[in-house]
Amino acid sequence: MDKLTKILTMTLVLLLLVTIAFPSSLVSAASGVTFTKTTYQTTDLLNLRSSDSVSSKKLTTIPKKTSLTSNYRIGDWYLVTHNGKTGYVLGQYLTKVVSGTAFAKTAYQTTDALSLRQDASTSSVRLLTIPVKTTVTSSFRDGNWYKVTYNNKTGFVSGAYLKKVTASSTAYTTTERLNFRTAPTTSGALLMTIPSNQVVQSLSVSSNWHKISYGGKTGYVMGTYLKKETASPTVPTAGTADYSGSKMYVLIDAGSTVALRASASVLSGQITRLGRGTPVVVTNNLHKTRGFLAVQTADGRRGYVEATYLTLFQPSPANRPLIVLDPGHGAYDPGAVRAGLAERDIVLSVARQVAGLLAGKVDLTLTRYTNDYYPSLGDRSAMANALSTSRFVSIHINASNGTSASGAESYYYKGTTSVQLAQAIQQRLTGYAGMRDRGVHFANYAVIRGTQAPAVLAELGFLSNASDRAKLADPAYQARYAQAIADGILATL
Numbered sequence: 328m329d330k331l332t333k334i335l336t337m338t339l340v341l342l343l344l345v346t347i348a349f350p351s352s353l354v355s356a357a358s359g360v361t362f363t364k365t366t367y368q369t370t371d372l373l374n375l376r377s378s379d380s381v382s383s384k385k386l387t388t389i390p391k392k393t394s395l396t397s398n399y400r401i402g403d404w405y406l407v408t409h410n411g412k413t414g415y416v417l418g419q420y421l422t423k424v425v426s427g428t429a430f431a432k433t434a435y436q437t438t439d440a441l442s443l444r445q446d447a448s449t450s451s452v453r454l455l456t457i458p459v460k461t462t463v464t465s466s467f468r469d470g471n472w473y474k475v476t477y478n479n480k481t482g483f484v485s486g487a488y489l490k491k492v493t494a495s496s497t498a499y500t501t502t503e504r505l506n507f508r509t510a511p512t513t514s515g516a517l518l519m520t521i522p523s524n525q526v527v528q529s530l531s532v533s534s535n536w537h538k539i540s541y542g543g544k545t546g547y548v549m550g551t552y553l554k555k556e557t558a559s560p561t562v563p564t565a566g567t568a569d570y571s572g573s574k575m576y577v578l579i580d581a582g583s584t585v586a587l588r589a590s591a592s593v594l595s596g597q598i599t600r601l602g603r604g605t606p607v608v609v610t611n612n613l614h615k616t617r618g619f620l621a622v623q624t625a626d627g628r629r630g631y632v633e634a635t636y637l638t639l640f641q642p643s644p645a646n647r648p649l650i651v652l653d654p655g656h657g658a659y660d661p662g663a664v665r666a667g668l669a670e671r672d673i674v675l676s677v678a679r680q681v682a683g684l685l686a687g688k689v690d691l692t693l694t695r696y697t698n699d700y701y702p703s704l705g706d707r708s709a710m711a712n713a714l715s716t717s718r719f720v721s722i723h724i725n726a727s728n729g730t731s732a733s734g735a736e737s738y739y740y741k742g743t744t745s746v747q748l749a750q751a752i753q754q755r756l757t758g759y760a761g762m763r764d765r766g767v768h769f770a771n772y773a774v775i776r777g778t779q780a781p782a783v784l785a786e787l788g789f790l791s792n793a794s795d796r797a798k799l800a801d802p803a804y805q806a807r808y809a810q811a812i813a814d815g816i817l818a819t820l
């Protein structure tokens with residue numbers, strides 16, 4: 328290069344650098360906006376221009392579906408670099424590339440006061456500050472940035488200051504029936520009444536109002552009616568059972584069909600429809616009452632079926648009475664916990680045995696098949712209501728603060744068949760397992776109130792009573808409870 332060319336080249340390079348660093352000063356009179364570096368994809372063939380105008384020089388053409396990054400724009404013109412050329416493209420042909428991962432909704436507590444930012448970056452705009460020890464939930468993260476909503480603002484927080492809320496952290500037992508409210512005041516709207524002797528997880532406390540999660544809802548209760556769980560500081564971890572690879576069957580009325588869908592959404596296209604009893608192999612998921620399971624049909628078609636319509640128990644070709652068994656609690660909600668035993672685990676074991684005893688005689692499904700899943704009370708009823716359910720039995724175990732209360736009791740909400748079913752089960756729980764008879768009672772429990780079919784909630788015994796607990800933990804007695812429930816159901820069909 329001769330000297331002049333060298334100077335000209337240097338000038339051009341400098342000009343280009345200045346253009347990149349201070350684009351608005353040279354390229355346009357309109358003021359630009361600097362923002363967090365964002366990745367876009369082009370939605371069409373797109374001209375890269377020397378400035379923010381369609382009349383400016385075309386530098387090159389960028390192919391469709393090219394990834395571009397930008398952190399500066401003037402109006403709808405985005406400053407980008409493609410193949411070494413820097414210029415402007417029209418934003419209407421760019422779509423934001425969403426990076427990140429969706430995951431099961433998880434509760435976290437903030438370990439420090441924490442900035443909620445508009446984007447997943449420390450340089451992004453701060454929307455507000457979340458106080459320390461606040462419970463937030465997230466189901467999406469980008470790197471270590473978690474998407475959360477707080478005070479009606481949605482943004483990202485750094486995962487470095489989030490601690491997963493674990494079931495064992497602050498368990499309390501309700502000492503009486505307790506009003507569960509939307510706000511930490513007696514004038515807060517009532518979400519529900521929590522029965523006594525329920526284990527709840529306190530997420531935070533302020534002025535004697537505990538923020539808790541219960542029955543799939545988050546709200547507030549007064550601390551006056553909570554007693555710290557001291558009997559067993561360690562809550563047993565839920566056993567998991569992955570149903571991938573299992574054969575499940577379509578459970579729907581004879582003559583009806585269920586959609587096999589292209590994706591896990593009721594809005595997605597139908598690949599085909601599956602009739603009652605069609606076997607499918609679960610390919611990638613746990614059984615969840617709500618939501619979809621990925622499955623493969625015998626003829627090799629892969630798709631998604633709503634989990635409500637799948638059962639582990641093969642239905643008969645024609646309709647038989649359908650029994651929906653509901654093992655109480657699940658996952659982060661262990662129910663009553665004493666001496667290292669959790670209600671959640673025992674009632675699932677009993678429910679599975681009830682199903683084993685009834686299989687072949689009736690049609691069957693469970694609201695949860697695993698211990699790592701908590702269907703909300705509404706989901707449990709919704710599952711029964713989506714099917715032609717004949718009987719619904721929710722299985723629970725009691726606990727009290729003292730150790731003297733003992734025995735079995737059964738609850739109904741409405742209808743003579745529910746009363747008869749409660750009596751038939753109660754009679755056998757006391758007879759087969761020698762439980763003290765606490766009787767059959769009306770109760771306004773959501774799970775039996777929300778279910779249209781005749782429904783009963785059975786409390787097998789008290790985990791807080793040594794003699795009952797010995798039986799509840801004993802596999803031989805679990806088999807007796809199961810037989811009592813199975814026979815009680817059959818007696819009323």
Ligand SMILES: [Zn+2]
Nearest residue numbers: 655662723724
């Ligand atoms: Zn329970």
